[in-house]
Amino acid sequence: MSAEIYKKVRANPRFSELEGKRSRFAYLLTAIVLITYYALMMLVAFAPEVLRTPISEGSMLTVGVPIGASIIIGSWLLTGWFVSRSNGEFDQINNEIIREASK
């Protein structure tokens, strides 16, 4: 029974559309997270003085602190965006495709 449904799903042009959209979104977010992280590592390795800049005149906190914190918070917000879009928009199309295929 499953094999038949799988075939129908594949034949549905909306499936490849959904799959393309969803994968591009996932790859984009992965790239953002990994590029930011490895950019930070490159800064640490090759330009450590950048991270030693104080956040303001006379402050003992350096820009390394907010940059690090924003990588953690930022990538967490990206997970939130991913979840809301996947569980909303994408899942809705997904469910429609499944319904059409099970007819």
Added chain:
Amino acid sequence: MIARKHLIGTLLLALAGAAAFAGDAIAVAQKQPLNMTAIGMFFVFVMGTMGITYWAASRTKSTADFYTAGGGITGFQNGLAIAGDYMSAATLLGLSAMTFSKGLDGFIYAIGFFVGWPVILFLMAERLRNLGKFTFADIASYRLDQGTIRTFAAFGSLTVVCFYLIVQMVGAGQLIKLLFGLDYATAVVVVGVLMVVYVTFGGMIATTWVQIIKACLMLFGGTVLLFLSLSQFGFSLETAAQKAVEVHKDGIKLMGTGTLMADPITAVSLSLGLVFGTAGLPHIMMRFFTVPNAKEARKSVFVASGCIGYFFMVVCALGLMAIVIVGTNPEFYEGGNIAGKLIGGGNMPVMHLSKAVGGNLFLGFMSAVAFATILAVVSGLALAGASAIAHDIYARVIRKGTATETEEMRVSKFATVGLGVVAVLLGILFEKQNIAFLVGLTFGIAASTNFPILILSMYWRGLTTRGALLGGLVGLISAVTLVVLSKAVWVVVLGNAAAIFPYEQPALFSMPLAFFFTWLFSVTDNSARSKIDKAGFDDQYVRSQTGIGAAGASAH
């Protein structure tokens, strides 16, 4: 402040042991005076979790209940459980110790622990849930030859589980000497017995709740400690940083990154091992099968990464404040000499901080939480090991799917007891050994054997049985060889003068090798089997994307 050699050991271990308690495993800890408050609070934790296990036992009837709590855990609960699995004693003690001695560098390292989670969500969570049933081998062998790939994947899981159990056991033994003032062997036996009881009676339901409770306790304890410590600086991180710079021997350099990252290759290899090793740990993957559908699987990573990110930032702030509160207080140093060694060793700043700002009662609480952490991790490991033995090897490969539920359950319970006995024996055997290499090995194998097979089977049509098997073997052999040639084994264990392989974590080299040979042996594979392997991809792909045919939640 702290001997440099010890510090570097702490750093590498804390880094490599994301879900392990490994920090203290490197240095044999000194037994501290008996801490009755901590023992009492730990006893309360054990009583509570035993109550839950009793309740869970009545709900664990089928193999699905046992392995995956019947798929009935919500995304939020599972998120907390994942966080409970991941926020280990190594992160609490090790990361804060790193910030305590190295300032901003500790924080930069913490980020490396974190970034794997968003990536797991974007690339894997949904497909893991849609394809998997009980074990990671279910996915790896979905369209490949069952006998070959399932056996190989189960073997990969078991290897990782066993090494990791030893790390945890030795960590438990060292930790109990420090925090409770009890004997090493007591800890190992207590952990082994509790683990077997949780898993054999309560299965995944009990394990999940142990992890959830532990995660909540840890988040609560960390937040209270943050609040109490910040109150000493008028709730200003700026003031804390200023004072820390004044008293720390590195002065202003503390707030910048320093020598730790002098070698980018080490850093990148470690972070690769960490990110993709985490994605290849069988007990972490198994957590994705406990939720009813892909929607909940995604939610659980959102919750987990929120908790983990928050906790890491808290822990690093604690390390910074400990510089002032603990670092200037002779009471916490051996012989009252603040230029000397911290009492209990380099991993203790956060524990001393608990005592300094919260008194003995709070110290007892934090000690009990740190120890409870180990129980949460070993239970997950035992369950993953038992499922590899009972579900993959026994029910699928040996009995070829003809085993009844009762038979499979019986085997999984025997397997759990067996794993418990092995873990206790090896834990005692390895007491005086330097087991740092086991952490590198665990993550190296997970990243170079389990992960490539898993990701390629989900993403690449061309993967064949031959490619997965031979590529996986290349990953396994290269990871093991490189770890043996690295300092942790070649110099420390085997006593040679210099390491042949200069880095701690083999992933940067063994992972590409595994991928390359998997590709090579797949594209050159023209066997009849390879045609079946490739033909299976289309259906698998639709299932992984839509969830049609995915194992659902059992009815209760």
